Amino acid sequence: MASEFERIARLQTLFGPPPRTVSLGIGDDAAILDLSAVEASHLVWTIDACVQGVHFAPSLLSWEDVGWRSLMAAASDLAAMAASPLGALCAIAAPATLADDDLYAIARGQAAAAAAISTAIVGGNLSRASEVSLSTTLIGACVKPATRAGARVGDLVVLDGDVGLAAAGLRLLRGGEAAGNAVQAWRRPVARIAQGLRLGAIACAMTDVSDGLAQDAGHIAKASGVRIELDADAIVGAELRAIAAEDSLALALGGGEDYALVAAVDRAIEGMRVIGRCVQGEGVWCGGERVDGAGFDHFKT
Amino acid sequence: MASEFERIARLQTLFGPPPRTVSLGIGDDAAILDLSAVEASHLVWTIDACVQGVHFAPSLLSWEDVGWRSLMAAASDLAAMAASPLGALCAIAAPATLADDDLYAIARGQAAAAAAISTAIVGGNLSRASEVSLSTTLIGACVKPATRAGARVGDLVVLDGDVGLAAAGLRLLRGGEAAGNAVQAWRRPVARIAQGLRLGAIACAMTDVSDGLAQDAGHIAKASGVRIELDADAIVGAELRAIAAEDSLALALGGGEDYALVAAVDRAIEGMRVIGRCVQGEGVWCGGERVDGAGFDHFKT
Numbered sequence: 001m002a003s004e005f006e007r008i009a010r011l012q013t014l015f016g017p018p019p020r021t022v023s024l025g026i027g028d029d030a031a032i033l034d035l036s037a038v039e040a041s042h043l044v045w046t047i048d049a050c051v052q053g054v055h056f057a058p059s060l061l062s063w064e065d066v067g068w069r070s071l072m073a074a075a076s077d078l079a080a081m082a083a084s085p086l087g088a089l090c091a092i093a094a095p096a097t098l099a100d101d102d103l104y105a106i107a108r109g110q111a112a113a114a115a116a117i118s119t120a121i122v123g124g125n126l127s128r129a130s131e132v133s134l135s136t137t138l139i140g141a142c143v144k145p146a147t148r149a150g151a152r153v154g155d156l157v158v159l160d161g162d163v164g165l166a167a168a169g170l171r172l173l174r175g176g177e178a179a180g181n182a183v184q185a186w187r188r189p190v191a192r193i194a195q196g197l198r199l200g201a202i203a204c205a206m207t208d209v210s211d212g213l214a215q216d217a218g219h220i221a222k223a224s225g226v227r228i229e230l231d232a233d234a235i236v237g238a239e240l241r242a243i244a245a246e247d248s249l250a251l252a253l254g255g256g257e258d259y260a261l262v263a264a265v266d267r268a269i270e271g272m273r274v275i276g277r278c279v280q281g282e283g284v285w286c287g288g289e290r291v292d293g294a295g296f297d298h299f300k301t
Numbered sequence: 302m303a304s305e306f307e308r309i310a311r312l313q314t315l316f317g318p319p320p321r322t323v324s325l326g327i328g329d330d331a332a333i334l335d336l337s338a339v340e341a342s343h344l345v346w347t348i349d350a351c352v353q354g355v356h357f358a359p360s361l362l363s364w365e366d367v368g369w370r371s372l373m374a375a376a377s378d379l380a381a382m383a384a385s386p387l388g389a390l391c392a393i394a395a396p397a398t399l400a401d402d403d404l405y406a407i408a409r410g411q412a413a414a415a416a417a418i419s420t421a422i423v424g425g426n427l428s429r430a431s432e433v434s435l436s437t438t439l440i441g442a443c444v445k446p447a448t449r450a451g452a453r454v455g456d457l458v459v460l461d462g463d464v465g466l467a468a469a470g471l472r473l474l475r476g477g478e479a480a481g482n483a484v485q486a487w488r489r490p491v492a493r494i495a496q497g498l499r500l501g502a503i504a505c506a507m508t509d510v511s512d513g514l515a516q517d518a519g520h521i522a523k524a525s526g527v528r529i530e531l532d533a534d535a536i537v538g539a540e541l542r543a544i545a546a547e548d549s550l551a552l553a554l555g556g557g558e559d560y561a562l563v564a565a566v567d568r569a570i571e572g573m574r575v576i577g578r579c580v581q582g583e584g585v586w587c588g589g590e591r592v593d594g595a596g597f598d599h600f601k602t
Contacts (some may be wrong), residue, residue, distance in 0.1 A: 023343070024448060028524070029381035029508055030347035032446050035336070042324070043344075046331035047390040047438055049428040080330035089348040091436045125436075127350040135392045135426075135436035137348055145333050147325060207330055223329070 002100050004126055010100075014107045015114075015121040021141075022087050022122045031123040033086065033139070040141035044083040048074035052132040060173050063102045065187045066132070067109025073210065074136035075117055075191035076259040080208035081147070082200020083140025084193055085119035090136050093129035106134070117193045146200035148207050151224035151264030155204055157276035158268060160195045160261040162237050163213045167255025168244045182243055189259045196261055203263035214253040217262050217276075217284045218292030224264070227281030230291070234275040253291050303401050305427055311401075315408045316415075316422040322442075323388050326423040334387065334440070341442035345384040349375035353433040361474050364403045366488045367433070368410025374511065375437035376418055376492035377560040381509035382448070383501020384441025385494055386420035391437050394430035407435070418494050447501035449508050452525035452565030456505055458577035459569060461496045461562040463538050464514045468556025469545045483544055490560045497562055504564035515554040518563050518577075518585045519593030525565070528582030531592070535576040554592050 002010065011026070018025030024032035050070035052058065058066070071088060078085055090110055094103060107121075114120050119138075151157075166189060169182030177183060192208075200206055205224050209216045213235060221228045235252045244251055268274050284292035303311065312327070319326035325333035351371035353359065359367070372389060379386055391411055395404060408422075415421050420439075452458075467490060470483030478484060493509075501507055506525050510517045514536060522529045536553045545552055569575050577587075585593035 028448050029378040030345040033344040035342055041336055043334040044331040045334060047392045047426050049392045049394055049426050051394055051428055051430045054429045077330040091348045091350045093350055093352055125348050125350050127352055128355045129352045129434060130432055133430060133434055137438040147329050
């Protein structure tokens with residue numbers, strides 16, 4: 001097995017050179033961001049964790065997939081704020097028994113995901129642990145941050161991307177299927193950076209769907225002080241309906257990890273998928289029932 | 302046990318309001334940094350992990366200590382770059398069996414450490430895991446970053462803070478002692494932010510001592526293309542000599558986690574503790590022997 005420093009040297013090669021705004025990447029005490037090269041009034045900053053046995057089972061994914069998903073899950077928070085990434089740091093914790101090739105496969109997945117959203121991994125940390133655990137932090141540049149607060153009574157609720165498809169894909173994968181759009185949606189989600197910038201420019205409030213539409217729309221409802229009424233027909237996409245006829249609505253409301261964006265806008269623009277509206281009250285409702293509070297809770301007993 | 306959202310609400314209270322430069326803290330998809338309030342040409346950015354069973358054993362520390370140490374270990378990387386912190390994000394992973402009070406004790410330790418270096422925790426992530434694992438990322442503002450490269454032949458090597466004292470303290474703690482400066486050095490290290498700003502203003506190269514002086518000075522030697530010769534008498538402090546007479550030099554060279562700063566300067570200023578010099582060659586030498594390469598390696602078998 002390679003030493004910690006040999007591993008860092010190899011990761012440095014896999015992660016490639018830093019982007020223009022990062023004047024110093026991997027190999028010192030910290031990465032350096034050159035503010036004179038950053039054209040933005042605000043930076044947004046997030047951290048997300050991806051833990052073996054909690055967020056993924058290695059039996060359902062390649063190590064490349066694990067690396068890819070961990071990066072995209074974190075990057076989706078930037079999309080949700082209408083920011084474009086300036087770089088990522090990745091803290092990789094792994095058992096001493098994880099083979100060098102598996103570690104490098106994780107890193108290849110992270111690097112490919114970063115490249116897919118036009119950024120790069122510019123630093124990180126390597127540590128032992130009893131399970132694989134990836135903590136990813138990203139900084140994004142932002143002109144007009146889109147928060148969860150700001151939706152008003154009368155606003156329309158719009159969806160960018162699919163909901164429920166990744167959850168359906170995970171079910172297919174567990175049943176032994178390994179191909180198709182739904183499986184790909186779960187295995188290789190893509191943070192909707194460009195869409196977040198476009199939608200954020202006109203959104204009154206926005207968030208990404210990581211824990212399920214009902215719960216995540218609930219964050220907008222709570223932060224904005226409105227009730228969100230969702231249209232059941234509008235949130236179930238044609239593809240989801242085709243592969244999960246029996247419970248497509250439940251998957252669309254409760255399935256997370258598609259990393260779609262949900263936003264409140266005061267008027268819909270052509271091509272927008274309107275899925276509901278903001279009214280007086282609280283919570284998220286669909287078909288006359290309150291549906292928020294049913295998402296994934298890390299500490300529910 | 303509290304739900305994930307109840308826990309986040311409680312953490313938000315414990316972590317307090319964000320600093321002036323952070324226009325949005327805990328509770329949205331990401332924290333927002335207002336660049337118009339940042340007076341610096343550069344930002345430095347780091348991530349560090351603190352894993353149960355690897356970095357700490359709960360039997361030797363309180364959960365407050367664990368939180369404190371995790372924050373300070375990460376913040377020390379900012380001190381090493383001559384930066385002052387703008388904020389921290391903490392990803393806390395913990396077993397479902399960790400009691401609410403223990404989680405909040407970790408958070409109190411993190412918050413106290415952040416306050417001690419005039420910053421605050423402005424966001425994070427909560428996740429389940431099979432062991433407690435804390436990943437901390439900090440951003441710092443910086444006018445003149447101090448990297449590991451830049452030391453030249455003829456420079457003096459100076460030390461700010463103690464080395465070996467924390468390692469001696471850990472040994473005392475394992476032997477049943479629970480008081481004294483050495484124990485405190487290991488339990489409650491302090492990132493040397495103010496010292497890093499002062500020293501960084503005149504340093505040609507700088508780093509912090511987290512893995513041991515020999516190994517960390519080795520990073521400067523390697524990045525700068527010089528050999529560092531250390532003076533054995535100068536690196537062993539009086540306190541370390543008194544409590545570890547037999548192996549004080551080994552502890553001073555190899556003991557990590559004091560978070561002292563080591564720098565190369567072209568001239569010493571009054572009050573500086575000169576511990577060696579930069580000469581032609583490579584590696585770190587002390588008493589005629591090469592001593593780098595003996596520090597802690599996470600993946601050494």
